[in-house]
Amino acid sequence: MRIALLEDEQDQADLVNAWLKAAGHGCHVYALGKDLVRDAQRETFDLFLLDWEVPGMSGAEVLVWIRANIAERVPVLFVTARQSEEDIVHALSGGADDYMVKPLGRLELLARIDALARRLRASPGQGEDLLEYGRLSVDCRNRQAKLDGQEVAMTQKDYELAVFLLRNIGRLLSRGHILEAVWGQSAEINTRTVDTHVSRIRGKLQLTPENGWRLSAVYQHGYRLERVAAAAAQ
Amino acid sequence: MSEKLIVTVDALIATLVPRFLANRAADVDRVRAALAGADFETIRAAGHGMKGAGGGYGFAEISRLGAAIEEAALRRDAAAVSGLVADLEKYLGRIEIKFAGEH
Numbered sequence: 001m002r003i004a005l006l007e008d009e010q011d012q013a014d015l016v017n018a019w020l021k022a023a024g025h026g027c028h029v030y031a032l033g034k035d036l037v038r039d040a041q042r043e044t045f046d047l048f049l050l051d052w053e054v055p056g057m058s059g060a061e062v063l064v065w066i067r068a069n070i071a072e073r074v075p076v077l078f079v080t081a082r083q084s085e086e087d088i089v090h091a092l093s094g095g096a097d098d099y100m101v102k103p104l105g106r107l108e109l110l111a112r113i114d115a116l117a118r119r120l121r122a123s124p125g126q127g128e129d130l131l132e133y134g135r136l137s138v139d140c141r142n143r144q145a146k147l148d149g150q151e152v153a154m155t156q157k158d159y160e161l162a163v164f165l166l167r168n169i170g171r172l173l174s175r176g177h178i179l180e181a182v183w184g185q186s187a188e189i190n191t192r193t194v195d196t197h198v199s200r201i202r203g204k205l206q207l208t209p210e211n212g213w214r215l216s217a218v219y220q221h222g223y224r225l226e227r228v229a230a231a232a233a234q
Numbered sequence: 235m236s237e238k239l240i241v242t243v244d245a246l247i248a249t250l251v252p253r254f255l256a257n258r259a260a261d262v263d264r265v266r267a268a269l270a271g272a273d274f275e276t277i278r279a280a281g282h283g284m285k286g287a288g289g290g291y292g293f294a295e296i297s298r299l300g301a302a303i304e305e306a307a308l309r310r311d312a313a314a315v316s317g318l319v320a321d322l323e324k325y326l327g328r329i330e331i332k333f334a335g336e337h
Contacts, residue, residue: 014253103286
């Protein structure tokens with residue numbers, strides 16, 4: 001997952017960052033709420049981890065911004081040393097999906113992140129080894145994509161990009177998000193690479209309206225793969 | 235001479251621990267300086283930070299002392315803060331780190 005962490009205490013940020021990276025997540029750390037908000041306007045994330053007490057725009061204010069400005073219901077987990085019942089109620093009523101009191105336990109944090117990801121983005125095909133959408137099927141165990149039962153020859157990155165998009169149907173995904181998910185957070189690759197690969201898989205997997213798909217570029221944002229009624233495409 | 239206190243820490247964060255402990259030692263100086271100026275907000279913030287991070291690094295005692303420092307600062311109880319920061323200094327001096335998985 002691509003996670004945005006709001007945390008101004010360097011030691012705490014380093015700790016959570018290390019845990020998330022070891023678990024295979026990408027983590028973007030922000031010490032200021034306004035910087036997270038700035039990036040969230042052009043980048044997409046799978047989950048927000050918010051501390052409450054940070055300088056300037058507080059975690060609670062960032063939460064209000066997220067719920068008012070991000071159409072997609074991205075999970076928000078508050079991680080804070082504030083532990084009064086009033087604080088917890090305030091965060092959950094304000095739109096947070098979960099709340100953890102510091103000091104954090106690594107295993108519990110990772111388990112709660114996984115639970116949020118499962119609960120809030122459950123959609124057909126997510127997390128399963130076999131993705132099936134009519135003519136198109138993807139066998140994730142054997143890393144094979146098939147159209148009408150015939151294997152489609154694909155490069156490793158094209159395959160991984162296809163699976164990432166298929167596991168996130170309906171979501172707007174920024175180019176940065178796609179790059180991280182498929183090429184890794186440290187990869188120094190031009191975002192135009194994403195455009196090239198998207199174009200390629202659109203052709204190879206016939207992700208077109210005639211076949212019940214719309215894979216659209218959203219100006220200055222990224223891409224969204226959607227299912228559409230094939231009849232409506234005409 | 236104070237007895238050494240062995241604290242077992244997750245090897246995953248081995249490279250982060252020295253800086254974490256150095257920052258806590260700096261907190262001792264910072265809190266004492268703030269106490270001299272009756273700057274209880276600085277003391278509260280330092281305690282709050284320790285409370286939040288200590289346990290995650292494997293130092294539950296640092297979280298406990300941090301919480302106590304934060305509460306003492308909220309009460310503007312200089313004597314309590316002074317005693318607690320002395321306890322923190324003593325604790326930091328006794329720590330011997332063992333990383334989980336070491337032999």
